[in-house]
Amino acid sequence: MSLLNNWWYNTEYAEEIVCTLRDKEKQRIPFFQQSPQFKYRHILVSWLRALAEDLHLNNVSVHLAVYLLDIFMDNHRIVEERLNLVALVCILLAAKFEERDANVPKISELNARVGNQYPVTDFISLEFMIMHFLHWSLVLPTAAHFAEYFTIFATSSSDMCSAPPQFTTFQELRNAAQQYVRDFLDLSLQEVCLIPLKPSLVAAACIAAARQTLQLSPKWTSVLQNVTEYQFLDLLPCVTVLISKSGKMIANKKRKLTESPDHGYATEDSMSDIPEVSSGKQGRNCT
DSSP: OOSSOSSGGGSTTHHHHHHHHHHHHTTOOOOOOOOTTGGGHHHHHHHHHHHHHHHTOOHHHHHHHHHHHHHHHHTEEEEETTHHHHHHHHHHHHHHHHSOGGGSOOHHHHHHTTTSOSOHHHHHHHHHHHHHHTTTOOOOOOHHHHHHHHGGGSOOGGGGGTSOTTOOSHHHHHHHHHHHHHHHHHHHTTOGGGTTSOHHHHHHHHHHHHHHHTTOSSSSOHHHHHHHOOOHHHHHHHHHHHHHTOHHHHHHHGGGTTSOSOOOOOOSOOGGGSOOEEEESTTOEEO
């Protein structure tokens, strides 16, 4: 799965699309971390990432699915026996919106991942409930959406002057930067403190964290400032969080800096860790 998995970022309409995404991110539903089942979020997100890898879903589908899960759980009281169902429907909706039709998983395929635990009608009913909650719109920008465009400008040939000596070509440096951006995006999914932030800021911070990890100078370029509309100081708190949580990830990636950025997801969490659950915000039930 490549970070740059869609076509729009490289067209004459890219800037207009980014402007639309910026407008849309201002309309995101506020996140209050009030779900009674929030303690299961880490396991659910890890499972969604692993499932997406297995289904060959792209990065934006994963980030959209996690956002749908976060915002729906935050506004509904979900019984534990149905948390798996909510997660599966979130990834189904994200795939329907972001993937080519041929790559959208079937309900039967998703249900098989939980031992055919739920009737097909439960998937359909929950799809309707989530879409109704979202006012029938899945135009919900995530950090991955912004990163598709921002990553084009993450490095330039002039960065070779400060690049580590193992990079002998600009393409190697560019590939490494893309991989680090992808890794920091992946890491951001598990950082609860980043959920309320604007996705565009998180995406820009992932670029900045990648450049900092690669020890490129300057840490933030005038081109990136113009494209992202953020100065480095705007990003610093988010970059600090990402870098502080990335020790193990950076150690692993330093052994394969020149590999392709298209590695996909990995997780140590298994499906068996997820409790069987039900859904909801206080006073709102998902059955």
